[in-house]
Amino acid sequence: MRALGRFMFRTIFWSFERGSWPYDVFVAVILAFVLLTPRGWFHDRPQEEEAGSSSSVQLVARDPHARTRTYRLSATALSRQKRTNKPTPELERETHDILSRTVNDLRDSTFQVVRIDPGFATDSSVSYYDVTVHQ
Numbered sequence: 001m002r003a004l005g006r007f008m009f010r011t012i013f014w015s016f017e018r019g020s021w022p023y024d025v026f027v028a029v030i031l032a033f034v035l036l037t038p039r040g041w042f043h044d045r046p047q048e049e050e051a052g053s054s055s056s057v058q059l060v061a062r063d064p065h066a067r068t069r070t071y072r073l074s075a076t077a078l079s080r081q082k083r084t085n086k087p088t089p090e091l092e093r094e095t096h097d098i099l100s101r102t103v104n105d106l107r108d109s110t111f112q113v114v115r116i117d118p119g120f121a122t123d124s125s126v127s128y129y130d131v132t133v134h135q
Contacts, residue, residue: 010022011026014026056073056074056076056077056098056102057071057072057073057074057077057098057099057102057103058071058072059071059072059103060072060130066134067134067135068114068132068133068134068135069105069132069133069135070130070131070132070133071099071103071130071131071133072119072128072129072130072131073095073098073099073128073129073130073131074127074128075118075125075126075127075128075129077098078091078094078095078098082094083125083126084118084126085118085126086118087115087116087118091116091129092113092116095113095116095129095131096111096113099111099113099131099133106133106135109135110135111133111134111135112133112134113131113132113133114132114133114134115130115131115132116129116130116131116132117129117130117132118130
């Protein structure tokens with residue numbers, strides 16, 4: 001019993017000499033765990049720019065007579081699933097939410113998304129949206 005307790009102590013505190021058989025076995029177990037564990041177990045995904053960060057929204061144009069403003073919203077502010085080439089109700093909702101959170105002038109006011117124009121990169125992916133809002 002004492003030998004088992006000593007073995008557990010040495011295992012927990014990693015006190016085996018390098019090159020001994022227990023050391024090599026534990027290194028092999030750790031490597032097997034790291035290399036063979038499915039990615040999905042950890043829900044690890046690359047981090048994108050935080051959705052709706054203020055650096056992803058810029059005022060592009062203002063029309064005081066029509067009471068409209070056009071904001072350029074970086075496509076990275078949206079999740080990949082919501083980036084579309086054509087305006088959809090879901091895209092309109094998402095851009096409205098991002099603008100209401102990040103733009104101080106729109107934060108506590110009522111506004112409507114009037115138009116969404118996607119801007120394309122050279123590889124024909126959407127790089128930004130010009131969102132026109134009416135206040």
